[in-house]
Amino acid sequence: MIKGLYSAASAMLANLYRQGLLAHNVANVDTPGFKQALTNLNDFKESQVIYPTDANLNNSPLQWIGNLGLGVQTTPDITDFQQGGLRHTGQALDFAIEGEGFFRIQTPDGERYTRDGRFVRDLENNLVTIDGYQVLDDGGQPINLPDGDVAVSPDGTIMVNGQTVAKIGLASFENPAQELIRDLPNLFAAEGGPTSDIYGSIAQGYLEMSNANPAQIMTQMVSVTRAYEAAQKMVQTQDELLGKTISTLGSV
Numbered sequence: 001m002i003k004g005l006y007s008a009a010s011a012m013l014a015n016l017y018r019q020g021l022l023a024h025n026v027a028n029v030d031t032p033g034f035k036q037a038l039t040n041l042n043d044f045k046e047s048q049v050i051y052p053t054d055a056n057l058n059n060s061p062l063q064w065i066g067n068l069g070l071g072v073q074t075t076p077d078i079t080d081f082q083q084g085g086l087r088h089t090g091q092a093l094d095f096a097i098e099g100e101g102f103f104r105i106q107t108p109d110g111e112r113y114t115r116d117g118r119f120v121r122d123l124e125n126n127l128v129t130i131d132g133y134q135v136l137d138d139g140g141q142p143i144n145l146p147d148g149d150v151a152v153s154p155d156g157t158i159m160v161n162g163q164t165v166a167k168i169g170l171a172s173f174e175n176p177a178q179e180l181i182r183d184l185p186n187l188f189a190a191e192g193g194p195t196s197d198i199y200g201s202i203a204q205g206y207l208e209m210s211n212a213n214p215a216q217i218m219t220q221m222v223s224v225t226r227a228y229e230a231a232q233k234m235v236q237t238q239d240e241l242l243g244k245t246i247s248t249l250g251s252v
Contacts, residue, residue, distance in 0.1 A: 006071055008235040011228075012231045012232055015225075025217055029212045032208060033210070034210035035211060036080050036210070036212040041075070079177055086208055094117055094119070094206060103170065113190065125146065127142075137167055138167045138170070155167070156202050173190065
């Protein structure tokens with residue numbers, strides 16, 4: 001009975017975590033370059049079930065009849081790096097990557113990577129993210145843009161008034177889901193350096209949108225809510241049975 005209580009309680013906790021993760025995804029459906037986080041459920045632990053025969057009482061070999069699950073737990077979060085759709089903005093400093101690769105960003109904590117191409121000029125004409133982090137060129141240096149009309153070719157070459165000034169730095173990874181760690185909501189860190197030299201092309205005047213599907217997420221949230229409620233009812237049932245058992249045994 002106690003095992004049933006543990007199993008139901010673990011299901012409540014796991015689905016509560018899943019609901020929080022889905023809420024985070026749905027809150028970022030309009031965030032350019034956002035990559036949704038996913039998780040699954042695994043068995044928490046199993047215990048052996050032994051058939052209680054008279055032979056067991058005489059130190060004979062125990063008769064094993066199977067395993068009993070003790071609940072579920074969520075797996076570590078997995079980031080879905082599937083590309084989102086592109087939206088045309090017409091802004092000269094909006095960029096989207098079609099294919100593999102990430103923009104290289106310099107933060108106070110070191111180099112980070114993102115698919116969010118919402119860039120602007122700061123007061124010193126440096127190309128920065130909307131959060132103020134410097135965008136790096138292919139040599140790992142900040143990009144400074146002189147005043148004038150900006151044009152960017154698909155390979156990332158930046159021209160201002162027809163003069164080449166820099167090339168946007170891109171980084172690529174063979175298995176980003178395994179190599180990248182979410183650092184901030186829209187930035188990723190890597191323990192090692194880039195592991196691939198396959199890059200996509202850059203589209204100026206476009207932004208890659210979030211790959212979170214709101215309709216799909218809402219369906220999942222309904223399913224998770226129902227699973228949570230079912231586990232909650234099971235906890236209440238187990239608690240009532242345990243109370244009746246204690247009351248019955250206490251009256252014997």
